[in-house]
Amino acid sequence: MSKISDIPWVEKYRPKSLKDMALPTARVSGQKVQLDQEITKFVTEFFIERKRVNNINGKIKDFNRTAIEKEQKELLQISPERAAILLEGPPGIGKTSIVYALANDLNMEVVETNASDTRTRSTLEKKLKETTKSRGIMDFITQSREKLILIDEVDGIYGVQDRGAVPTIINLVEKTQFPIIMCSNEYKTNLQSLYNKIRRFEVHPLPKEEVLRISTNILKKENITQLKKKDLELIIDKNNGDLRGVINDLQGISQGKIEGDITELILSLRRDSLEEIFSLVRDLFRTTSLIEARNLTDKSDVDYNFLYKWVNENLPTFIKTNGELVEAFENLSLADEIFGRIRINQYWSLLPYFFDLFAGGVALSRTVTPEAKGFRRVVFPRYSAGGYFSLTNVQKDLAGKINLKYEISPIEFVQNFLPFLKILAGSSRKQLKVISDWLELDAKEKKLFK
């Protein structure tokens, strides 16, 4: 038996240097690149650029003596493209590790913020402000190390807790004195304004051989010999390029006795639910038989209430031909109908059909499309058709103004009255003016009519 250590292996074996790392491949705007070279280049070039910019700014400040002149002359800024990059890819493939390894190699300090911090505007600013401002006098005396800012799990920025975070990050990118590296699992529309400004590296999952090599290394160091090669491969397959997951699983297994058939044990190991649901959805679209699909849904803890919505959202990503789509959606819609009946009438005996239809039915419908290779983006089912009826703020204001003159329900207002007003206002400039004078519209509301 191996010693049980308190340090998670993931931390214990986190690579100290780029050299001893399993390097994932990456793409930048479609072109394959060496990730380690690229980010080293990025960091070193950043400091050269910073020196240049600060030099020029210093001259500007010296040259223009009066305060007014100083204000008039704009200071140079490091362009966002040179100041920050984004690493995007599935979890556990070494995005965070590569940043730490790089910082270690270049003798830099990493300032990290991740999803476990609430990232409202004020907390973010507090944490990162001193690092982005130009350095103080103390820094010169103490010869402090250069810093590297790591904003991990950017896609986790969501909801009320993180209000105002995106503009703050953009602001940070524009003003920063240190290079910024961001990590993210998936594409998010609310980060669009950020994506426009910086370079995105698409990081791919690690190849199986690489994962195998590293995990056998770790097993050797931990003196674990009982684990069969077949089981190790099963663990790696299950994790699908996620090295961190593999290491966590290995540690979990090695803490108990490794005897006899541990396949069941391996299948029962799971990670946190979001990661699990991502890989579950991916696996589900990989299955070709009912039994496999059934196994997957049986084994998983994911709420089925939720899972079939994930399937709905991600169907078109994995299944491409219309014929298969129809079959898959036919099964899914029947599943949805059955589920509705179960909930209304408490016919719980129908539940097996629901499972088989949405999981197996969908899996079986894929007959022509080849199995998805590589990393497919699994999307969170954020859209809901039956959601709240709610107007945008501008619509609300306009509806309020109109309601003072004319009693109309908000629903009629959007469906019926607003389209009419749009046509009427669009018919001539005079009409637009008459209407906007009558309702005392401001510029924002006028935009609704265009």
Place this chain on the structure above:
Amino acid sequence: MEIILVDEIPVWRIKYYPQSLDQICGRKEIKEVLGNFIDQRNFPHLLFSGSNGIGKTTLASIFSKEFLGKEYDANFRLVYANLPLTEEERKQARSEAYISSSKVGSIAGRRITTPAFIQVKVKPFVQLKVLGDAPYKILIVKNFEALGNNQQGFRRLMEIYGSNCRMILITTKISSIIDPIVSRCQIFLISQVKLEAFKSLINTIVIKESLEISDEVIEILYKVSEGQLARAIDLLQLCSVTGNVITKNNLYENIQKFQNDLIRSLLLVAFKGNFPKSRELVRKIISSYKYDTHELLKLILEEINKLPLSRHVRSKIINLLADTDYRALDGRDSDIQISAFLSKICLMSEYL
């Protein structure tokens, strides 16, 4: 620059909105009955039923205005049963639904199961005594059928607080209202305005706006607007933008403008066989116009009837629509049902 009169209302449907019962177009018999109610200063609970946009709410709210007279503001309320509650209202309902266990009595520490809508929007108004010297308060509930099972909650309310507050329930589907409610109300079935009344209304507008229009065109307008007066007046105003003489062509042109182009483009995208794009589009339509599934499918049905399709394809699509609507009734996630429908149309395009 032209000088624009500020007191002139630029939207005709508001400008010609009736101010009193006499001004309401047509409906002589109903107006007579309602007039009697006003004279007697008493009326039972009412139930107005009729198709969309036909003027039920106008009738009800103008009646209440005349009935209550100067006490109107304090004693009148209009609620929409099909609007979901806002976050604050939900919170309020939740906090009121629990009786603290420190209170004495048999219901201490219990949860009251009044539906949130009734709890927040109806009860507070109904329970309050009449203000001023009006005989009753008046509550109008629009789209009453949207309450579904919560209609049951109204049964006792109508009896207990009936002497304090009279209700006017408005619905488009009388069949989906439960019998006990129907039996507590006097029912008015409101039909489309008669052609003569419609003609006289349009003619008064035409004279006031100094337009020219022939009888034939008015008849077309009557047919197109399907009894929705507001829509007819909207169309008339759009026609008047281009000139004072309103012709058939002019009218048809504007009808086309009025149609929902998005639905047609959705169908065209689907007929090209592009599923991901059509799903994106349908989601956009739903979220910007706030249609529910049934409404959307009805619009698609109308559009299908206009498109030049073969008989076979048309009947097939209508079949699909009916199936989708039926499944969406039972199903939990209407997005799945609509996606399934679209995927079928996308596949169909390959065989067209």
